[in-house]
Amino acid sequence: MKKLLALALALAAPAALAESPRWGSFQFRLGSYRPNIDSEFPAGTTPYADLFGKGGTMLYQVEMARALASGYGTLELGVGVGYASKSAKGFVQGTTTRSGDNTSLRILPLTLALTYRLDLFASRFPLVPYARVALERYQWWVTSGGGSTSPGLPGLDSGTGATNGWSGALGLAFLLDFLDPTLAREMDRDIGINNTYLYVQAGKATVDDFGSRKSWDLSPDKSVTWSGGLLFVF
């Protein structure tokens, strides 16, 4: 009984220490991404796979969020930006022979996200579940041989645009402060970082201009995508 009490007090100890005020959070996220562009075509027509193959590419994202409420967990509204790029040798026109020049699809996802983190008990139990929904706007452009934007076919628009959509995710964050509370307190005291989390999330995104028939589908080609990153609460 005494041992249990001592353990409970030890776990409760970090919560008893004064923390700096919280403003919001900053995070880095990394995940695999392959746009579902070929889904609009009949079987056998796969312009994306023809050029770039079946593999995905890395999607890098950063996000800054402002805490809106923190009574029962933390509710945050954040903005984020990311980057993904896929390159390959183009085709010599009218052939299936690869050219010496590269062509790339580059995507800059812009995000407006609302996140709820159930961190009420984080100081005692280091696993924090969270949920987020977001509006997405993917700015994209396609480059041609010399790195300039593709001019497109004669009479059609050039290879640049933006596609809107939404996303949602459920995740689990591990409070790294739990591994070294002393270092965590020093980080708070020295640079104002209250907590540091390592997280993984399962997400779903639909980025096709909300079903527009004049838009391609930049949603991930998997129904559920996994990503992970580091979250700093400050």
Added chain:
Amino acid sequence: MRTRVALLACLSGLAPALALGQAAGEVTITESSTSSQGGLSDRVINIAECNGTVSGDSVTLQWNLALPPNSLSAFYRIYATTGSCPDSGGLPTTGFHEISSAFQGITTQAGNWTTPINVRTDLVAPLGISCSAAATVTFCVLAFDTNTADAKVQSTFTAKGSIAVDTVAPGQPTSVSAASGDGALTVAWAAGSGTATTWLVTATGTATDNPTLACSGGGVLVSKSCSGSTTTSCRITGLTNDACYDVTVQGFSASQNPSPVSAAAAGVPRPMEDFWERYQSAGGRELGGCSGGAASGLALLALAALAPRLKRRRP
């Protein structure tokens, strides 16, 4: 007592330096040639400058010596040597050549020799420098007392500076190939021996609409310089699609010493179909051409609000 002895010993050690008063000064050397001439103003004499291929490559000298108060009746003499300026004073002991055709009277502590010293005729030839091996040319500036002239060199008032002779050229690039690009060729090669820091890629061809891999040579010439000691490919643009080009690569060392030109490889620029064009050719529904901007965020919010309605309208 022991402390006083130590202090005296230290002071006695400083005495000669205090008496002589000066350490050797530094000669600042500026070089005149440019890269367009095959040289560089880099205080290094490369093979073109050494051989005299670069016309009129010259150096000028500047120095600063703190002279004794009563030395205004002195003058400078300037020597070039492949050896070194003797620390003990006096003239260089080996391979020296007097640069100054006339003495320069001393009026201030700072001195300069603004008459350009021709690298080929004033340094390389008189000093017997072989342009096939590395060497160093050192300039020794000596201050002489006017009254005693050559007989008494004021060795403690000597400035010196040096310029290197670097004639090492990189090896010939090999395995040159040219991959077709849109109005361009991506040229790849394997570096030869030594280190090249820049590469001159040249495409020579006939801009005709008759594609053939048997380039006739001659005709239009386009070149591009690519930098990087580890660079092994370069995209050369401004070419005509379906014309045939012979491409060659030549490496240059940091001192602009050129390698032999590589063997030629043939290449034919071809129009490229990029991803966007392939998507459009396949009948893709995305129109593109939408530009982002300050209103994009508001547009996104509006679209989100309309999303359920848009969904319902879909057939």
